[in-house]
Amino acid sequence: MAQCTQLSRNSQERNKTCSNVRSPVQQRRQGRIRAGRSLPRARSMAAKMQSMNEHVAALLDVTCADDADEENRSLYRTAIDAVKRASDMCHGVQRGLAEEDTKAKQDDSPVTIADYAAQAVIALTLMQNSKGGSENVRLVAEEDANELRDGGRLTEAVANLVRTAMDDGELTNAQVCDAIDVGLYEGGDQGGNFWVLDPIDGTRGFVGRRQYAVCLGYVDAKTGDVLLGVLGCPNLPFRGGDVMRLSDGQEGLDSVLAAEARSEQGVAGSVFFAAKGKGTYVGPLDGSAPFVAIGAKARQSEEDAPPAFMESYDARHSDHSFSGVVASTIFDGKSAPPPLRVDSQCKYGLLAMGGIADIYMRFPPSKYREKIWDHVAGICVVEEAGGVVSDAKGRKLRVNEGRFLPEDLGGGICAGSSQSWHGRLVDAIAVAAAATQK
Numbered sequence: 001m002a003q004c005t006q007l008s009r010n011s012q013e014r015n016k017t018c019s020n021v022r023s024p025v026q027q028r029r030q031g032r033i034r035a036g037r038s039l040p041r042a043r044s045m046a047a048k049m050q051s052m053n054e055h056v057a058a059l060l061d062v063t064c065a066d067d068a069d070e071e072n073r074s075l076y077r078t079a080i081d082a083v084k085r086a087s088d089m090c091h092g093v094q095r096g097l098a099e100e101d102t103k104a105k106q107d108d109s110p111v112t113i114a115d116y117a118a119q120a121v122i123a124l125t126l127m128q129n130s131k132g133g134s135e136n137v138r139l140v141a142e143e144d145a146n147e148l149r150d151g152g153r154l155t156e157a158v159a160n161l162v163r164t165a166m167d168d169g170e171l172t173n174a175q176v177c178d179a180i181d182v183g184l185y186e187g188g189d190q191g192g193n194f195w196v197l198d199p200i201d202g203t204r205g206f207v208g209r210r211q212y213a214v215c216l217g218y219v220d221a222k223t224g225d226v227l228l229g230v231l232g233c234p235n236l237p238f239r240g241g242d243v244m245r246l247s248d249g250q251e252g253l254d255s256v257l258a259a260e261a262r263s264e265q266g267v268a269g270s271v272f273f274a275a276k277g278k279g280t281y282v283g284p285l286d287g288s289a290p291f292v293a294i295g296a297k298a299r300q301s302e303e304d305a306p307p308a309f310m311e312s313y314d315a316r317h318s319d320h321s322f323s324g325v326v327a328s329t330i331f332d333g334k335s336a337p338p339p340l341r342v343d344s345q346c347k348y349g350l351l352a353m354g355g356i357a358d359i360y361m362r363f364p365p366s367k368y369r370e371k372i373w374d375h376v377a378g379i380c381v382v383e384e385a386g387g388v389v390s391d392a393k394g395r396k397l398r399v400n401e402g403r404f405l406p407e408d409l410g411g412g413i414c415a416g417s418s419q420s421w422h423g424r425l426v427d428a429i430a431v432a433a434a435a436t437q438k
């Protein structure tokens with residue numbers, strides 16, 4: 001386990017796969033784990049499932065090497081399985097999304113059949129694998145089934161997606177609605193540890209055929225630490241754990257990536273996995289290659305500006321002009337890096353990978369209240385890669401006080417790929433806020 005944490009922090013070792021790290025358990029299984037083998041192009045679904053299972057087994061051997069980790073092994077496997085199932089389903093839906101598959105919520109943000117179905121698929125997977133019984137699954141999740149209880153076209157479409165994804169034709173519409181409503185748990189520090197889910201983070205990106213992420217985390221209720229984070233990013237191409245090249249086009253990088261992942265060649269999307277004390281890993285969603293340990297390749301020198309800073313794609317979600325001021329403040333007198341605008345918690349995955357952006361800023365409108373499911377999984381992914389996520393004043397995000405983050409976030413949320421970048425970012429936000437009286 002120590003070996004693996006070190007791996008994730010050591011940039012020179014970044015591209016070693018989990019299969020290269022030999023835990024005792026892994027050595028026993030070595031007969032069936034081969035790193036980096038090339039697979040035939042046209043692979044059957046069963047073959048894909050099998051290789052995914054092998055790569056997940058290799059990841060678990062590395063992250064759960066001790067016998068004491070047996071409980072974690074089951075927790076991690078369940079989380080990856082749930083996110084992968086939901087991500088595959090969402091990927092299929094996005095390709096053929098029709099106008100009538102989307103509705104506007106009360107706050108005017110969109111929700112689609114895939115948001116509901118992904119939440120049901122993940123809730124059902126957690127319940128099926130719960131050691132304490134399905135009734136003891138604590139899940140804080142974004143959607144509820146209010147709009148689906150009366151039946152109708154939307155309900156039928158959602159339930160059909162769930163029946164297919166769960167391979168269970170017997171599931172009734174009511175059971176699907178009940179599964180969605182498992183996510184109504186209030187969170188907080190009074191009960192036991194709980195799951196946190198955003199079934200589709202960045203629904204606007206999903207509808208716009210851009211980036212989105214299926215985000216599942218697990219929180220220590222008492223401390224508010226995030227113990228586990230899994231991000232399914234179907235439109236973020238997996239490139240052996242290496243970073244995207246800015247030559248892909250700075251401005252349009254997001255749509256270039258999405259187009260590539262949607263292409264006929266079937267480039268696989270990415271799944272990020274992080275667990276407290278175990279590091280951060282990324283692998284292809286289709287199981288075509290092993291997971292790779294990642295750690296942000298932070299540039300500490302002020303001479304060496306990152307190629308970009310990250311922020312929301314949508315200007316309604318974050319004040320783009322203020323982040324521009326902060327970026328100029330950090331690189332005082334030198335040219336500031338341009339923004340890289342990407343929907344969803346894919347930004348946290350990209351930050352963890354390093355090499356493309358070392359800072360991420362989010363300044364929502366003052367009336368907007370941040371939800372815990374928009375950050376929990378990403379916090380673990382960034383922190384286990386050596387980065388820091390906090391509010392705009394540098395304070396830890398308190399994710400165990402209910403479904404919302406505290407009202408006072410000092411103006412927003414920020415993240416750095418290292419302690420040093422995070423520190424510089426928090427200082428620059430304070431200077432920029434004073435200068436603009438924000």
Ligand SMILES: Nc1ncnc2c1ncn2[C@@H]1O[C@H](COP(=O)(O)O)[C@@H](O)[C@H]1OP(=O)(O)O
Pocket residue numbers: 109110142198200201202203204311312313314316317318342343344345364365368374
């Ligand atoms: N007015 C708003 N201000 C800030 N964030 C918002 C707003 N409306 C929706 N969101 C949420 O912002 C997140 C997207 O973040 P980003 O801007 O980084 O892509 C989503 O979780 C989205 O909700 P939803 O999950 O319903 O899509």
Ligand SMILES: [Mg+2]
Pocket residue numbers: 198200201202203373374
């Ligand atoms: Mg969201």
